[in-house]
Amino acid sequence: MTLIPEPARVRLLHLMRIMEKFDQPLSSSRIEELTGWPSHTIRKDVSYLSGEGETGGTHGHFGGNFGYEPHLLVPVIRSALGLDKERKFCVVGLGRLGSAFLNEEISGSLEPELSPGGEFELAAGFDKNVNRVEILKSTVPLYPAYKIGEVVSRFGIEIAILCVPAAEVQASAEKLVAAGIRGILNFAPVPLRLPPEIVVRNVFILDELRELAIHMSPPSRERKEIQGGTL
Amino acid sequence: MTLIPEPARVRLLHLMRIMEKFDQPLSSSRIEELTGWPSHTIRKDVSYLSGEGETGGTHGHFGGNFGYEPHLLVPVIRSALGLDKERKFCVVGLGRLGSAFLNEEISGSLEPELSPGGEFELAAGFDKNVNRVEILKSTVPLYPAYKIGEVVSRFGIEIAILCVPAAEVQASAEKLVAAGIRGILNFAPVPLRLPPEIVVRNVFILDELRELAIHMSPPSRERKEIQGGTL
């Protein structure tokens, strides 16, 4: 089977999230309504999942005679995308932004129902300021920053959400990498210089605003919802 | 001149941010070191900016005999991307997450030096909870949520950063749209259903983690820094 094209993988990712909320089968045209992606694109994407096979359709690898069954499709997408193993993550820097990811509505997206199979587990929070660590109440264990190395490697934490001030971000990132972190979601408005095997995803507010803005300008007859999370 | 391809526009966006910090000319190969994009891609992207022209290079539309001059290139990118007019934005929902965007390090990315020409102006903050509005100290004017309609339309605010709880997000979004907002950066883990002319960009933490995770899995000999902000 051919490798799944990157754009298709991202669509499947979103499709997975959508289907998790449904019980009934979803047809490709219904998915088109929900996402804006043409139905043939969806069918093609799904077809990448079944090791390429017979010309013409045997009806429904992933459903009966109508639509795709969430309980059949979702697990297949999950494993095709390598999301079938639980991963631990931590939050580094517990200011207003970082602490929002500990308890708040936002992490509602991490509730078990929405992330079945225990996809991600928030395993720790860190802050330089020992006061904060003690004052904040949280169901997640919090540690002072100097324990990053120890805790990250002991618990096998793979991912970090980085919310420290810009001035400290490079140093924090390096400490995390040394401790064995493999992926970083960086909210500080500073690019990181790290070994290439570390996966970094930056969320720069200024850039987000700019991407909104360039899509708001006249020169576009293009799709309006933008990558990062169409429906 | 042909329309600039979307991926090229995104690269130019980041290139702009990088060049803003430099005074000296940057060669395409230097940019390759900084971003990881091949130098010919950069040259091609830049070439989209000069209405397509003569075969062979007259040296430097955007520099002398070496590299691209930031003070020449940046304004051209900015106007090509439609970022040359100042836009006002607001923050809706001033919990931990929303309030982080008012003053904190994060909005450091919005300091005038980094966003020259007054690209974005934070014009207001809103919260349902009147207490919060009064207690929070901020250089930005804060209003109770029921004034959204009035304030947004009076000041011509075009963009909103939405940080309200999931349960309220659809209602807030509709209020904003009614008031004339044109773009929304949504942090609540819920997709919005809005008229297609409204540009929506979602930042779903779960999805961000998942995109990190799929790039951390074995099946990839691909680029490691991911869209949203390579350097």
Next chain:
DNA sequence: CCATGTGAATGCGTTCACAGCC
């Protein structure tokens, strides 16, 4: 008819290779 599934054709962004200038 409706649906899915998939090879083949299309189209578009990337990459190549070379032209032109310092």
Next chain:
DNA sequence: GGCTGTGAACGCATTCACATGG
């Protein structure tokens, strides 16, 4: 030699069109 600039070739994702089956 260095560099930028750009048409043309390439390759890959999307789109098409049709096969298959309820």
